[in-house]
Amino acid sequence: MTSQGSKRMPGRRRRHIIVQRCVLGCVAAAWLLPTIGLLVTSFREKRSALGSGWWTAIARPFDSEWTMENYSRVLTDQGMGNAFVNTLVVVVPSTLIPMTLAAFAGYGFAWGRFAGRNVLFVLAFALMILPLQITFIPLLRLFARVDLQGSFVAVWLVHAGSSLPIAIYLMRNYMASLPRELLEAARVDGASHLGTFWRVVVPLSLPAIASYGIFQFLWTWNDYLIALVFLGTTTDREVATVNLAEMIGTRGQDWNLLTAGAFVTMVVPLLVFFSLQRYFVRGLTAGSVKG
Amino acid sequence: MNRWALATTGVLSGTIGVALVVRVLANLAQRLPIRYRRSGESWAFIGPALTLMSAILIVPGVLTVVNSFRDARSERFVGLDNYRWLISDAQVRSVLANNLLWLMVVPAFTLAWSLTIAVLADRLSGRWEGIAKSVIFLPVAISLVGASTIWGFVYAVRPEGRDQIGVLNAILSALGIEPVAWLLEPTVNDFALMAIMIWLETGFGMVVLSAAIKAVPSETIEAARIDGANERQVLWAVVLPQIRSTMLLVYTTVLISTLKVFDVVSVLTSGNFGTDVIAHRFIIELFRFRDYGRAAAIVVVLMLATTPFMWLNYRFHRREDLTR
Numbered sequence: 052m053t054s055q056g057s058k059r060m061p062g063r064r065r066r067h068i069i070v071q072r073c074v075l076g077c078v079a080a081a082w083l084l085p086t087i088g089l090l091v092t093s094f095r096e097k098r099s100a101l102g103s104g105w106w107t108a109i110a111r112p113f114d115s116e117w118t119m120e121n122y123s124r125v126l127t128d129q130g131m132g133n134a135f136v137n138t139l140v141v142v143v144p145s146t147l148i149p150m151t152l153a154a155f156a157g158y159g160f161a162w163g164r165f166a167g168r169n170v171l172f173v174l175a176f177a178l179m180i181l182p183l184q185i186t187f188i189p190l191l192r193l194f195a196r197v198d199l200q201g202s203f204v205a206v207w208l209v210h211a212g213s214s215l216p217i218a219i220y221l222m223r224n225y226m227a228s229l230p231r232e233l234l235e236a237a238r239v240d241g242a243s244h245l246g247t248f249w250r251v252v253v254p255l256s257l258p259a260i261a262s263y264g265i266f267q268f269l270w271t272w273n274d275y276l277i278a279l280v281f282l283g284t285t286t287d288r289e290v291a292t293v294n295l296a297e298m299i300g301t302r303g304q305d306w307n308l309l310t311a312g313a314f315v316t317m318v319v320p321l322l323v324f325f326s327l328q329r330y331f332v333r334g335l336t337a338g339s340v341k342g
Numbered sequence: 343m344n345r346w347a348l349a350t351t352g353v354l355s356g357t358i359g360v361a362l363v364v365r366v367l368a369n370l371a372q373r374l375p376i377r378y379r380r381s382g383e384s385w386a387f388i389g390p391a392l393t394l395m396s397a398i399l400i401v402p403g404v405l406t407v408v409n410s411f412r413d414a415r416s417e418r419f420v421g422l423d424n425y426r427w428l429i430s431d432a433q434v435r436s437v438l439a440n441n442l443l444w445l446m447v448v449p450a451f452t453l454a455w456s457l458t459i460a461v462l463a464d465r466l467s468g469r470w471e472g473i474a475k476s477v478i479f480l481p482v483a484i485s486l487v488g489a490s491t492i493w494g495f496v497y498a499v500r501p502e503g504r505d506q507i508g509v510l511n512a513i514l515s516a517l518g519i520e521p522v523a524w525l526l527e528p529t530v531n532d533f534a535l536m537a538i539m540i541w542l543e544t545g546f547g548m549v550v551l552s553a554a555i556k557a558v559p560s561e562t563i564e565a566a567r568i569d570g571a572n573e574r575q576v577l578w579a580v581v582l583p584q585i586r587s588t589m590l591l592v593y594t595t596v597l598i599s600t601l602k603v604f605d606v607v608s609v610l611t612s613g614n615f616g617t618d619v620i621a622h623r624f625i626i627e628l629f630r631f632r633d634y635g636r637a638a639a640i641v642v643v644l645m646l647a648t649t650p651f652m653w654l655n656y657r658f659h660r661r662e663d664l665t666r
Contacts, residue, residue: 067573068465068466071462071465071466072466072470074462075459075462075463075466075470075474076474078459078462078474078478079473079474079477079478082477082478082480082481082541082544083477083480084509085492085493085495085496085509085541086480086481086492088492088495088496088509089491089492089495092495100507101507102505102507103505103507104505104506104507104509104512105507106509106512136345137345139349140345140346140348140349143349143352143353144349144352144353144356147353147356147357148352148353148356148357148360151356151357151360151361152356152360152390152391152394153391155360155361155364155387155388155390155391156387156388156390156391156392158387159384159385159386159387159388160388163380163381163383163384163385163387163388164380164381164384165380165381165384165385166381168384171388175391175392175395178395178399178400178403179652180645180648180649180652181399181403181645182602182621182641182644182645182648183602184621184624184641184644185402185403185406185407185641185642185644185645186398186399186402186403186406187402187406187628187637187641188402188405188406188409188416188628188634188637188638189401189402189405189406189409190398190402193402203345203348203349203352204348204352207352207356208394208397208398209398211356211394211398212394212395212397212398212399213398213399215391215394215395215399216395216399219391243368243383244368244383244384244387245364245365245368248387269483272485273484273485273486273487273488274485275485275486275487275604275605275608275609276604276605280625292485292487292488295487295488295491296487296490296605296608296609299490299491299494299609299610300609300612303494306495306498306507309491309494309495310491310495312491313487313488313491313492316485316487316488317483317484317485317488320483320484320485321480321483321484323483324480324482324483328476
């Protein structure tokens with residue numbers, strides 16, 4: 052539907068549009084309000100944050116005492132700074148490993164020649180029905196036996212492995228849609244499968260690879276369950292979401308600290324969201340079935 | 343090894359290392375008899391991914407299904423005992439009832455809400471529409487733990503007579519109503535937790551539905567208008583029928599994530615005060631009671647419950663072709 056210009060519109064319809072604008076504005080405000088409360092409170096002194104509503108500080112911004120102390124306390128005393136680094140250590144390999152594996156596999160499924168190719172592709176994709184939890188008990192035992200329990204390597208492997216079905220599905224479908232002539236031209240020029248892959252397929256598939264990469268980056272950044280189970284809550288290993296959840300458990304009433312901690316965990320996803328919204332939407336809708 | 347070095351090693355072996363493995367395998371394939379060469383080369387591309395998927399998903403998945411028929415330590419076969427416990431235990435039954443409540447409320451509410459917003463936004467001019475949509479879409483980027491913190495603060499409660507610092511109780515006290523312990527009061531707390539999920543998922547539904555509404559051919563709408571249909575009739579008789587499969591896609595997608603809800607419950611109530619759900623109960627059986635048989639049975643049931651919806655979702659997904 053195209054939106055109507057507001058000129059030369061009958062009075063009733065114009066009134067209609069004003070009402071709609073108000074309703075939508077109210078919904079948007081209600082959606083934003085909780086997050087604004089979080090942000091405002093994270094800059095308030097403990098006494099005022101726990102003594103009066105955050106909206107009173109907005110109403111009288113110059114009478115209120117603002118502070119960065121919550122952030123410095125959360126980052127150092129509460130170990131959020133350390134947990135933030137742990138999150139990076141988890142997220143970057145957990146994004147790049149499945150991206151690489153799935154790019155190769157996607158090419159193999161799209162352009163390789165072997166018996167049972169399509170059946171195998173459907174089976175790989177069908178693994179999406181497995182809930183993450185189904186792997187926990189055997190994998191915990193396995194990692195304990197090979198001395199990887201509570202290690203970053205274990206988390207990378209779990210994130211990468213569990214993400215492969217959706218990743219392969221996205222890559223294969225994108226790569227299969229590339230024009231056949233291009234690939235055949237490369238083959239006629241004497242390129243091997245690997246040569247075609249690197250020189251033709253990867254450059255043309257960058258949009259799909261980027262969409263998947265952003266989706267997986269945010270997914271692993273925001274993950275709580277896998278990090279909790281495979282890395283645990285010890286201070287040297289915990290990631291930011293686990294640190295925040297622990298803080299809610301132990302300091303549940305210190306809202307000045309909790310809000311600052313929550314904002315630290317949210318800042319990277321929000322930056323990604325604002326800067327790469329277009330790719331983000333594509334990755335999100337494509338990968339929404341995961342989990 | 344310090345963690346930066348470890349991460350660098352991980353990245354290098356996961357990218358360049360994988361590429362080298364594929365190269366070596368592809369070269370080895372060249373030594374095969376000529377009729378196997380092409381298929382051998384193809385296997386070199388998918389081999390590494392298949393190996394990791396087998397190790398992380400397939401083998402553990404099969405083992406868990408087997409373990410669900412074994413006892414707490416996975417030593418002895420106990421037949422269907424774990425499943426019998428699942429349907430007969432009163433506590434588990436109330437957990438399942440909670441999941442059912444989530445399933446009835448969250449997907450339907452999210453769909454209705456995101457559809458309303460998508461329709462409203464579609465009628466406004468570009469800039470306003472864009473801002474409102476960005477704001478409503480924003481929570482999608484936030485983790486469930488972060489969202490739980492945000493909402494935990496909205497639900498904060500203080501004894502009556504003191505200044506309320508949670509928005510909801512501040513509104514109540516301004517209206518002269520007693521404060522409510524949103525996360526402690528049974529049944530109220532279920533809805534308080536569900537609201538977080540709805541807040542988070544609405545943006546996803548709105549974006550997908552808006553795209554579908556924009557893709558409705560304008561001739562069909564014009565034709566209906568010429569025939570004298572008013573806006574409401576155009577919406578119900580022309581637009582909605584054409585975006586039906588997208589609506590179902592949103593519904594099933596939210597339904598699948600609702601079935602698996604864990605973070606919100608774990609962080610805000612730890613499943614206490616009657617809010618427990620199945621995915622959280624799994625973690626309790628696993629780490630607190632160390633009953634691997636029951637934990638495995640729970641997750642097998644979770645898988646069986648999600649499978650039909652995953653299949654439907656896949657069907658709608660294909661029809662919408664969102665991947666392109």
